[in-house]
Amino acid sequence: MQHETIPQRASTVREARLPERLSKAKRAFTTRRVDLGKARRIIRSGVVPVAGDLVLARVTAIGQHRRIENVHGRRGDLFIGDEIIVAYGNRYAPDQFEAIVPTDLGECHLVAGGGVAARMTVKHASMKQPTRIEPIGLLGGTSGSVLNLRDFAMTHEATPFRKAPVRIVVAGSSMNAGKTTTVASLVRGLTLAGFRVGAAKLTGTGSGGDLWSMIDSGAAAALDFTDAGHASTFGLDTGELTDVASNLLAALDERNCDVVICEIADGLLQQETAALLEASKQEGWFDGLIFAAGDAMGAAYGANWLIERQHDLIAISGLLTASPLASREAAGVTGLPIVGIQQLTDPVEVAKLIFSKPPVLKRVA
The missing domain is CATH 3.40.50.300 (P-loop containing nucleotide triphosphate hydrolases)
Structure with a gap:
């Protein structure tokens, strides 16, 4: 997957204590297939996020989603200052929000309790303002590339002969x-x-x-x-x-x-x-x-x-x-x-x- 690079040398910050920091963050359902052991750094600048990118973010204001669903299905309360691990993604929900992946690492929103980061465009009248989050940075691997959900996806090729009748x-x-x-x-x-x-x-x-x-x-x-x-x-x-x-x-x-x-x-x-x-x-x-x-x-x-x-x-x-x-x-x-x-x-x-x-x-x- 290619990321659009901002016209400057990408800067990354290595964190010796990153595994400990990630273990303390509230990890969302959307990241359940991800091996966080592959995260080696936090990338703070130089890239534009795309759908599926993993991001460590800080909660700055509680809105519609007061809880986040973890990888086991438990919904845990969110507090201002919490660090969460979620994935960027677009959202279309006529009863809730429409939201798109932003073109920068500026403040955006938690638009789904399962762990989707995006910037809201419109909302249903019954919805509160979305919970606001501040991206700390994208999670990067050893090569410096951004970790994306697709890196951990299962792959099964379709065959002309299916087994289910x-x-x-x-x-x-x-x-x-x-x-x-x-x-x-x-x-x-x-x-x-x-x-x-x-x-x-x-x-x-x-x-x-x-x-x-x-x-x-x-x-x-x-x-x-x-x-x-x-x-x-x-x-x-x-x-x-x-x-x-x-x-x-x-x-x-x-x-x-x-x-x-x-x-x-x-x-x-x-x-x-x-x-x-x-x-x-x-x-x-x-x-x-x-x-x-x-x-x-x-x-x-x-x-x-x-x-x-x-x-x-x-x-x-x-x-x-x-x-x-x-x-x-x-x-x-x-x-x-x-x-x-x-x-x-x-x-x-x-x-x-x-x-x-x-x-x-x-x-x-």
Whole structure:
């Protein structure tokens, strides 16, 4: 990975006691694959940060994120003056922040509790100002290069012959539409049915919540895009998104899963979501898609959007299933099964749903 160099000789500061300093810092979830033993110096000037770069920063003001999630999933309180180890990354979250990787090592923000550093551009009206952090410097290795999450990513090359007989993807109408609950319910039901289930979150912003949910539901193997070297997938081009997804799918194949359940973050109108769904169709990655929606109108629009693009839509799930009336409306307009937690966690019902041939659907008039 090439870093843009400021037109001056890069200056670095070696710290004999760096390992001790890093051991005392609060280390975020996004850095969980990183071997901090490879950090030899703090680079304070001469480079422009890029997504994935590891940074030691100091908390200067507490805002929206009052806690940071560590590599084990524990959320620890933050205090002004705390030193934290996080990764630079872009963020797209309609219910929270949009933020981008800055072009300098000036003060920026903690834009995700899982450990993403960026500079906020806009925020949802319900959000407080983001927690402010002051970068102390980027972590560098023995050669003087900046350590990046990609340096520690797993790599699994896709093969033309997959081992998992069935792969299902869950997409949604928006953030907080019920995708994660749908995935967890699928994993639980299929595990109870006796299948070895693998699960992966292909896009999103680095945080352990969805990963822990998959594991707690019984997944024999669970991965996310941070395993592929990204703190966030916002801003990745289609080729990079394809690399992330194929890497994770190949890794789950190597774990001999019978069924693989994947989640794509955000809603259909989000750029990376739309791009990855299109790539998945071209690559033939998935045997069916379950769509999570918050209401009947979202379900109807989403069903049309997916049918027009020839995805194998097999059911509607999500927050709307909490409402019998909304479920009835969605069923009436889409002609699809509406499945909530009860159906998805039932081993018999979920096996029938997943292993049946997807219905032939027409666009809603």
